[in-house]
Amino acid sequence: MPAILEIKDLDKHFGGIHVTNHVNITVERGEMSAIIGPNGAGKTTFFNLITGSIPSDNGRVVYENEDITGTRPEKIVKMGMVRAFQVSSLFLEETVYDNVYLAALSNFGKNIGMFADRLSYRDAREHTEMILVRTGMLGCRDLKASELSHGDQKILDIAIALTLNPKILLLDEPTAGMAPDERVKMMALLEDLHQYFQLTTVFIEHDMDMVFGIAQKIRVLVQGELIAEGTPDHIRNHEAVIEAYLGKEVV
Amino acid sequence: MKSLRQYLPWILYFVFFLGVLAVNPGAHYTHLLARVIIFGLYAVAFNLLFGRTGLVSFGHALFYGIGAYITGMLAKASGPDLFLLYILLGGIGAAIVSVFIGLLSLRLTGMFFTMLTLAFAQLAWGITFKLYNFTGGDDGIQAIPKPAYLTGPVWKYYFFSFVVVTICVFVIWRISRSSFGMVLKGIRQNPGRITFMGLNVYKNQLVAYIISAFFTAIAGGLYAGLDGSIHPDMLHWPTSGNAILMCTIGGMNTFFGPVIGAAILTGLEEIVGKYTEYWSFSIGVVVLVVVLLFPRGLLGIKWPWGRKSTTEEKETEVACNTGD
Ligand SMILES: Nc1ncnc2c1ncn2[C@@H]1O[C@H](COP(=O)(O)OP(=O)(O)OP(=O)(O)O)[C@@H](O)[C@H]1O
Ligand SMILES: [Mg+2]
DSSP, X not given: OOEEEEEEEEEEEEXXXXXXXXXXXXXXXXXXXXXXXXTTSSHHHXXXXXTTSSOOSEEEEEETTEEOTTOOHHHHHHHTEEEXXXXXXXXXXXXXXXXXXXXXXXXXXXXXXXXXXXXXXXXXXXXXXXXXXXXXXXXXXXXXXXXXXXHHHHHHHHHHHXXXXXXXXXXXXXXXXXXXXXXXXXXXXXXXXXXXXXXXXXXXXOOHHHHHXXXXXXXXXXXXXXXXXXXXXXXXXXXXXXXXXIOSTTO | OHHHHHHHHHHHHHHHHHHHHHHOOOHHHHHHHHHHHHHHHHHHHHHIXXXXXXXXXXXXXXXXXXXHHHHXXXXXXXXXXXXXXXXXXXXXXXXXXHHHHHHHHTTSOHHHHHHHHHHHHHXXXXXXXXXXXXXXXXXXXXXOOOOGGGOSSHHHHHHHHHHHHHHHHHHHHHHHHSHHHHHHHHHXXXXXXXXXXXXXXXXXXXXXXXXXXXHHHHHHHHHHHHHSOBOGGGGSHHHHHHHHHHHHHHOTTSSSHHHHHHHHHHHHHHHHHTTOTTTHHHHHHXXXXXXXXXXXXXXXXXXXXSSOOSHHHHTTGGGGXXXX
């Protein structure tokens, strides 16, 4: 399987803390994988580095055989590497529909239109509706994003990412702060999206049911260091991982 | 019904500003209304940046002044025949200047952006003062000629302003409702997300800044012809502050709110100004009352006949995802 994303010797310090410690990761096309690790391990920072949110101290990010180190984040998004956020990042005063529609405008390059009514782009409208149906948000299309439950806000955040036609989707704790039934729903949604769009998906997660339930591959970050990588079975029995993070109860 | 509500403000706009001509309120009040409509354009142009994009410029007096001085000086130097063209050139001049100021100040955010725009405008104000031979210093420029079709009774100039302003406001209205306008609204609410939608925040802000500067200068150019006199105070910081006040009073998250704000500001100056030169004190009071009672401005008030409340919809919030 060819690699879609190769991270080589990525390194980052915040003051004295070594948040990303010479990390090497190869993401294969089509994989559904998880990144786990204790709070403050540097998981979000890792996403920030590869999506261009913050500059790295050292290392390279190669995406689709192109070195994208230092590329502006909006360009990286346009190239197909798209993220959703740990704390959902929405347009709270806008409707669910408009949140997704704005992403659709960007996806079709219709964001520059200045005189035509914003809703006059049929391709963007149809794409928006397709995404709303796929993510199960059609029923609340006219609610404002601020009126959604926490769980639905997380789904909307992912819906926005999905609208941008990603080749690789990076999700930062999709179930953060969710009730158990919402978690189950999210798990089903991610599996559906992975299959339906053949979408390479990398998600950061603390919920071990989710991680061991749907990830084909798990990577473990501890204090900025990639300490283990492999199948769920491999990780479940990995001594260093159990010691540093999983504890005994998961086994 | 949605389309009727969407055009209702326009209907009221035409009924009011044209109806005034039919009523013929006399030279004094026609002049006053000309000021309202010119300030209205200024406020609407400013609000594309302020209410829409969320950028607090405290330097729009610069563009207002550029429009006024380019129009005034050209008319004075080469005669008034091409007055409309001079107004347009004022807009273009301001747009060019705004590219440079925008490129620099939009690198900063929040208060730092605001302060830098103020600094540029104050600098221009100072220069206008000093360049006596060119700008007339603090005397300004008087007796700016107008073309024959605009001289005589003041309603002629009022009607001319009305036509120019209406075209400009209509264009800004279309821009607000376009997909570009939607991006600007997104930038105000969550610029970080705009970036991760694959859009460049800085470029979009810059375009909004240039458009805003252009139309602000058109308003300034119109003002130059109204009294045939311009003065450096037009570039002074209170002119920039007035734009913020008009939008805040009228409602910065509404399209026509700034026009209401312009009417109130002008009206207060007229009424209270008769009794005391400290009329701007009354503006302070009005702003205070509006901000405390109606933080979204007068047009931002949730009128009973406006958009229906969403409280009933709230009940269904958890049901959102039960469909699958
Ligand atoms: N912009 C920043 N400046 C300084 N320190 C930062 C910054 N961002 C993160 N950190 C620090 O870097 C470390 C890693 O943070 P990060 O958010 O990547 O952790 P995480 O693994 O995502 O944790 P969590 O599971 O709690 O989300 C933490 O100690 C955090 O305080
Ligand atoms: Mg995190």
